[in-house]
Amino acid sequence: MNPEEEKRATPSSSPVFVHNPHLDVMKDDVLYHFALGTATHNLPAMFGDVKFVCVGGSPWRMKSFTEYIAAEIRMEDPESEYPNICAGTDRYAMYKVGPVLSVSHGMGIPSIAIMLHELIKLLHHAHCEDVTIVRIGTSGGIGLEPGTVVVTKKSMDATFLPKFEQVILGKTVERNTDLDQCLAEELLQCSKELNQFETVIGNTMCTLDFYEGQARLDGAFCSYTEKDKQDYLKKASEAGICNIEMESSVFAAMCKLSGLRAAVVCVTLLDRLKGDQMNGSHEVLQSYQLRPQILVGNYIKKLLKAKAGRSCNSATV
Amino acid sequence: MNPEEEKRATPSSSPVFVHNPHLDVMKDDVLYHFALGTATHNLPAMFGDVKFVCVGGSPWRMKSFTEYIAAEIRMEDPESEYPNICAGTDRYAMYKVGPVLSVSHGMGIPSIAIMLHELIKLLHHAHCEDVTIVRIGTSGGIGLEPGTVVVTKKSMDATFLPKFEQVILGKTVERNTDLDQCLAEELLQCSKELNQFETVIGNTMCTLDFYEGQARLDGAFCSYTEKDKQDYLKKASEAGICNIEMESSVFAAMCKLSGLRAAVVCVTLLDRLKGDQMNGSHEVLQSYQLRPQILVGNYIKKLLKAKAGRSCNSATV
Numbered sequence: 224m225n226p227e228e229e230k231r232a233t234p235s236s237s238p239v240f241v242h243n244p245h246l247d248v249m250k251d252d253v254l255y256h257f258a259l260g261t262a263t264h265n266l267p268a269m270f271g272d273v274k275f276v277c278v279g280g281s282p283w284r285m286k287s288f289t290e291y292i293a294a295e296i297r298m299e300d301p302e303s304e305y306p307n308i309c310a311g312t313d314r315y316a317m318y319k320v321g322p323v324l325s326v327s328h329g330m331g332i333p334s335i336a337i338m339l340h341e342l343i344k345l346l347h348h349a350h351c352e353d354v355t356i357v358r359i360g361t362s363g364g365i366g367l368e369p370g371t372v373v374v375t376k377k378s379m380d381a382t383f384l385p386k387f388e389q390v391i392l393g394k395t396v397e398r399n400t401d402l403d404q405c406l407a408e409e410l411l412q413c414s415k416e417l418n419q420f421e422t423v424i425g426n427t428m429c430t431l432d433f434y435e436g437q438a439r440l441d442g443a444f445c446s447y448t449e450k451d452k453q454d455y456l457k458k459a460s461e462a463g464i465c466n467i468e469m470e471s472s473v474f475a476a477m478c479k480l481s482g483l484r485a486a487v488v489c490v491t492l493l494d495r496l497k498g499d500q501m502n503g504s505h506e507v508l509q510s511y512q513l514r515p516q517i518l519v520g521n522y523i524k525k526l527l528k529a530k531a532g533r534s535c536n537s538a539t540v
Numbered sequence: 541m542n543p544e545e546e547k548r549a550t551p552s553s554s555p556v557f558v559h560n561p562h563l564d565v566m567k568d569d570v571l572y573h574f575a576l577g578t579a580t581h582n583l584p585a586m587f588g589d590v591k592f593v594c595v596g597g598s599p600w601r602m603k604s605f606t607e608y609i610a611a612e613i614r615m616e617d618p619e620s621e622y623p624n625i626c627a628g629t630d631r632y633a634m635y636k637v638g639p640v641l642s643v644s645h646g647m648g649i650p651s652i653a654i655m656l657h658e659l660i661k662l663l664h665h666a667h668c669e670d671v672t673i674v675r676i677g678t679s680g681g682i683g684l685e686p687g688t689v690v691v692t693k694k695s696m697d698a699t700f701l702p703k704f705e706q707v708i709l710g711k712t713v714e715r716n717t718d719l720d721q722c723l724a725e726e727l728l729q730c731s732k733e734l735n736q737f738e739t740v741i742g743n744t745m746c747t748l749d750f751y752e753g754q755a756r757l758d759g760a761f762c763s764y765t766e767k768d769k770q771d772y773l774k775k776a777s778e779a780g781i782c783n784i785e786m787e788s789s790v791f792a793a794m795c796k797l798s799g800l801r802a803a804v805v806c807v808t809l810l811d812r813l814k815g816d817q818m819n820g821s822h823e824v825l826q827s828y829q830l831r832p833q834i835l836v837g838n839y840i841k842k843l844l845k846a847k848a849g850r851s852c853n854s855a856t857v
Contacts, residue, residue: 243762252758255818256647283630313600314647330573330631333648333786337750343760381710391752392764392772393698431748433654435708441569443660444797445560447709455709469650480761501572 364491425465681808742782
């Protein structure tokens with residue numbers, strides 16, 4: 224374990240911050256899109272032990288991640304069923320095994336932002352501390368072999384600037400999209416040890432649209448040429464952008480504001496310089512989608528093992 | 541039947557437009573987020589008869605709408621099961637009964653935009669004509685009794701302007717968000733005939749965020765006061781805005797571009813001037829959510845009945 228890992232494995236007390244004085248005077252708090260609330264659920268009892276949160280677009284993938292991580296960390300019977308904690312709604316799905324929470328967020332910035340507001344409040348109400356959060360997702364790569372995993376250095380907008388624009392009361396406020404560089408390096412190191420697939424650290428472009436917003440030629444509308452597309456993607460590449468997805472900027476901005484140690488780990492399903500359609504075989508695309516969860520699962524296992532070893536050593540001293 | 545309804549019920553041949561020359565030279569088209577495609581599915585056979593498309597955020601609601609409409613239009617046994625046509629993915633859910641297609645779109649502009657790109661291509665590939673599309677959704681009202689249904693006149697952004705900003709190759713393009721005013725009036729008339737709940741026509745604000753973007757005081761972050769919120773909502777009200785949701789602007793813009801006759805019908809779950817939390821009872825909120833589907837279901841029934849009557853008359857002449 225290197226010093227950084229040691230530090231992470233050491234108990235400290237970094238809380239999950241909300242920045243909202245109005246919450247203090249609210250009698251209770253309904254987390255509407257989770258179908259949870261402070262008046263109806265004992266959030267500290269349900270979630271107080273959470274140390275890792277993994278989020279991803281697809282509810283199926285987040286259930287599959289929970290089953291995978293349960294087997295990996297041997298916390299519980301890998302054959303057992305994990306109920307959807309948000310079964311009262313179909314907006315998001317949520318699963319928990321030991322200290323690992325897994326939540327779906329749908330597609331796009333607004334969808335993940337609603338989820339993150341309620342997740343941050345949930346972790347706050349549950350008095351969680353020292354939480355690491357990772358988005359595991361899919362993306363389009365630029366000049367990378369499909370199947371390559373990208374750990375995001377900076378999340379950039381469609382003009383290649385590392386910022387997220389939040390509209391508040393009709394006015395645009397710029398927010399920083401820095402992610403935890405130590406966490407990114409630890410994940411890269413973890414992938415090297417795993418040695419199962421290529422992983423790189425690079426910038427990620429986050430767009431509000433999948434078709435015209437990402438210079439695809441296969442949407443219902445397209446007013447530009449193949450050359451325009453290639454020129455745009457080339458400029459993106461020159462800005463250090465390795466892949467394109469639709470959630471990382473607001474994820475980075477909100478996690479930074481709330482003091483969550485955050486990373487974005489996305490597999491590339493295709494090389495956008497060579498095409499736009501996701502026409503790889505179902506099996507190949509499925510196997511690519513497993514890669515972020517294998518990497519993050521392994522990282523969590525490593526950290527929990529280190530922590531258990533430390534506790535064990537302390538107990539024998 | 542008034543002349544406008546008569547015109548709508550009369551067979552014509554208004555196709556669903558795509559505006560993309562690249563589609564013509566593609567060997568096949570994978571509608572990735574529907575798990576459908578031109579090479580794997582006979583889209584004209586599956587969807588060629590579609591005349592109405594209803595879309596809404598929640599997959600459960602769209603399934604429930606399909607069951608409701610099946611009973612209303614007596615097209616099929618209301619007790620029968622309607623399979624999810626997009627069962628190969630969990631991104632969207634899609635159901636069909638007779639000429640009525642029902643599709644979920646998740647939350648927020650990016651999520652509905654992906655769905656609409658693929659829906660418009662689907663209708664185009666299936667050679668559909670004279671298609672009416674309605675978004676049935678939920679919203680926050682401004683100064684309206686909760687449960688009021690709002691049929692959107694204009695969709696406005698967070699600065700109260702009737703436009704949608706689409707980013708293409710990093711540049712912002714403004715798109716018109718006009719909706720079909722005749723269709724809105726017909727829906728209002730239909731609600732009057734139904735006489736089950738209050739329905740109004742008004743402007744709808746479409747935001748990229750549910751919390752800070754809608755001046756809520758109960759998000760994880762909030763940097764403004766109750767007075768700032770009230771001032772902002774008052775200005776919105778002065779611009780004719782009756783309700784706030786998160787999909788109408790891109791819906792209006794894309795439907796207009798593709799020649800789809802489009803309306804947005806959203807129920808208000810609360811009065812934002814009086815609060816931010818959705819703390820109405822589950823039963824009351826559920827009953828409110830049924831209202832847009834009752835209204836649109838009734839409208840579709842009326843049009844199909846008029847069309848059947850006309851065909852019948854033609855046959856006997």
